[in-house]
Amino acid sequence: MDKIILASKSKVRKEILDKNNIKCIVEPSNVDEDIVKDSLLKEKATPEIISKNLAELKANKVSMKKPDQLVLGADSVIDLNGELISKPENRNEAMMILKKLNARTHHLVSSVCISRNGLMIWNYTDKANLTMKNFSDNELKQYLNKITDEALYAYNVYQIEGEGRNLFSNIEGDKDTIMGLPIKKITEYLNNYK
Helix, strand or coil: CCCEEECCCCHHHHHHHHHCCCCEEECCCCCCHHHHHHHHHHCCCCHHHHHHHHHHHHHHHHHCCCCCCCEEEEEEEEEECCEEECCCCCHHHHHHHHHHHCCCEEEEEEEEEEEECCEEEEEEEEEEEEEECCCCHHHHHHHHHHCCHHHHHHCCCCCCCCHHHHHEEEEECCHHHHCCCCHHHHHHHHHHCC
16 A cells, blocks of 8 residues: 555654554644634534544645545544543643543544545544543642643643553543544555555
8 A cells, every 4th residue: 555644743643653554644734723623613513523524624635735645634632521622722721621621531532534635535533531530739730740841732631651641540442542543443444445
């Protein structure tokens, strides 16, 4: 199979593809996610619908410029009882998000889309359930102090493969879904693609 194009600048998604021997070229879509989210939220879209739409939009945007090539778009969001939790813009926002998730269960929704010639040809969405332990504000501050800016802004507040694992009392779901790329389903699709 030829290389696919990954419409994302996520280093973690690229690493997951590399680890699974899927050759890819990185070409970020540069979609303004905030504008899309705001518009969809006004339409009362669920976090899952927002995740699916963003994955498709990213894949289609890059795919239009790359005739006959497969383009993979992906998006992950946090769904807290129907409320969309976006990536933090700064450490204060990160603290507010952690306080919101504290001692509660949320869903991490990861959507992927493969497009060709500007049109979606396949998509998949998976969810994981994560239950956060109960922490004091001081403990949450200590956690944030251990995390680099790059990790904080790239991983929806918690870095599940690193320090973030210690935030949770229970995690149900596929590890790769939590990392933002349900690779088993992607591999399955690519293996059957002609």
